[in-house]
Amino acid sequence: MQARTRFMLAVVVLFLLMTGPFLLTALIVWVETAGEAREMLVKVLSPHLTLGTLLTAMGFAAGVGVVRVLFRQYVQGLLRMSENLRLMLGANRGFRVQPEGPPEVQQLAVATNELASQRDVLLQDVEAQIGRAKASVELEKDRLAALMSELTQSVVVCNLDGRVLLYNNRARAQFRALSDAPGVAGGGELIGLGRSIYGVFERNLIAHALDTIQQRLRRGAAQAQANFVTTTRAGQLLRVQMAPVLSLAAPALVAAESTAVAAGSVTGVQQNAAAEGDGAGNAGGGAFPAAPEVAAAAVTSERTLTGFILMLDNITRNFETESRRDQMLHNLTEGNRASLANVRAAADMLEFEDLTDEMRTRFRKVVRDEVQAMSQRLDHTANEFADSLKARWPLEEMLGADLIAAAQRRIEARIGLPTKLEEVDESLWVKVDSFSLIQAITYLASRLSDEFEVREVRFRLSAAGRLVHLDLIWSGQAMSTETVMSWELEPMKIEDESSPLTVRDVVDRHDGEMWLEREKVRHRAFFRILLPAATPQEQAEAETYLRGESRPEYYDFDLFAWSEKSHELDDRLLSELSYTVFDTETTGLNPSQGDEIIQVGATRILNGKLLRAESFEQLVDPERPLAPESAKIHGITSEMLRGQPTIDKVLPAFHAFAADTVLIAHNAAFDMRFLQLKEEQTGLRFDHPVIDTLLLSAVVHPNQESHRLEAIAERLGLTIVGRHTALGDAIVTAEVFLKLIPLLAEKGIRTLRDAREAAEKTYYARVKY
């Protein structure tokens, strides 16, 4: 009910209250008197009736006045106050109610004002706390970044999709060395935020390492890490250590820990680094002195793997040194062993009394020659051996049963061959490079299956002193020694997956042996692989792990939540895609008439940020003369192009640089035409989604005449530097695109699909006129 209605009602009630009793009394008196008495009554009352009415009217007026005052003060006053309160609640937090009206209302106003002040203080406090927390997170990030850039080891952090979230300078330098075309993209096509690590490492290798880590986590192992060594496409040898990035499932726990962690953040990181460095896991007690029970709870709660850290060492050179050293050691030991045998035997012979002179001379000559040969070997080794480095294939210790279980899974998954276990000693630990070893076992099983129609393989694991026998058993005929030799010495190939290694390489890597044995009675045969045994890992390490648990806090990056698989590219927001923005300079405007690309420049956009540091710029030898007048446009002369790589060298690097991204160019059709004309020559298809800033500008500003890059940049308030170099133009285009994103959103164009459809429409509209 509205206030005004209620006021009217109150007035009516007042009127009824004031007049009602009097009129009722009059009516009763009127009814009860009759005849003369009534006439008398009229006669007596009539002269006073006016006065009575007048007095009643005056009383009523006074009553209405009182009601009105009360109404103004208690109803309208409170209503006004509630409006003000609402103002205080939202739009104007600093506003305070003016205490006015009757004392009760004034007290209410004062109390409300006090409440508001209290709220403001609390709010400010919360904001200050958020600010402090943010600052400390920033500080931690800075520290982490500083620490990472100081590290001599290269570090790459990835999410589970293999997207790079973080890398350090060292990693960048290392990837440059890994690039197929180091001069062209400077390794930028391999590493960059948001890029896939599978561009460098085989997917299987990473998957296997993750699998190993998961298995260890499930067993509650203290150090859930995996090591592997791999060769890259460019023939480099990398030693990789993988550590998991874990996050706790229970958010309350994370909050509880964060204070403790923030206190000891730097020490925590250093301890972790140290622990990883020497593998001893000797993190000191500093990180978690205050909250052991929290840490214990953390371990029992479910830890989920959200990503992984790769620490890389390029050991190509070390390995070469190592091989040379091995060779020397080999010469020294085996060569001298043989020589010693010869000398010793000859010396023994010389002791016989019945020697002929001729024989005696011959034995003496043997002794002389061999001793001389040994001296030479020693000298040679002493010279060469001075600079030796310790770098071996890192073998990791693992439970033999785990190794076999992994091999079984792989054989069943890859070649669909059933496997069984036979006498597996569960207590045995082995020292192995599990990836290559499982590859070798799978390879042997696949050849057994392909060439000897073996239907099932079995595993056996038994101890043999400091060695372990790993047997791969099958029923049926055994192959010839020559066949075994060829299996051992041919590079491994399982279906489409091939490796430069041979089974012999893998066995040598373990300093082991392998041979074929027959069990004639049971009509079976088996390959026996001798592997080094390891002493069982101590479970006591678990305690060290509790203290080192703080690590996930340092990688509190939102990027971990980012999973590309979950979205179809078309329905992704423009603001969250990753882009390669590029431009080309050419000899002319007609690619079909032989004009060629002379420069490619590109930069990247990731999560709405321009990554200038990750750019690509390369001059290209067009293999045709350059019209001198074109130099006026792009400033590139034929001297500058001499000795530059040709397009069939540059495009593959650019293609890799642009992998998994959306391409952006200004007047993209022009540049795309040049790229597409090279498809046949290079075998590379540029079938990425393409965005044209020219068309998008026309979508946003349909009434503007010019959509040249300069004009758009000026309109959007961008300053232009370095125009008309390919990279300069690409950067301007990227900035234009970033400015266009919010303008497009105003028009309801948010996803890649929206943008494409809008661009198509404009394109046809422009074509029509």
Next chain:
Amino acid sequence: MDKKVLIADDEQNIVISLEFLMKREGYQVEVANDGEEAVRRIRASRPDLVLLDVMMPKKSGFEVCQEIRSDPEMAGIRILMLTAKGRDTEVAKGLALGADAYMTKPFSTRELVDKVRSLLEH
């Protein structure tokens, strides 16, 4: 009847001593300078014992050993492997492939003679 011993080794400097030693012990001696020759000679002249070096050109001692052991007709031939490698994995492999005994270089000639004698007596 004189026992026949085949020496399979590519190093002349040891062959000369072994040959002298074996002859002195009264055995008939034959020499092979690589793995293939060793197999050929073993098949042809069926020696009672082979002194088999592991590291030989063309065919390694392991291969020669395996080949001989795969032929039941030659089951009686004793094989004494000699190697300059001291690794126990190799010793294990040699014995697993059917060698009767294994000696690591350098060895004492006296022990070698004892070993040959004991192998030939059985």
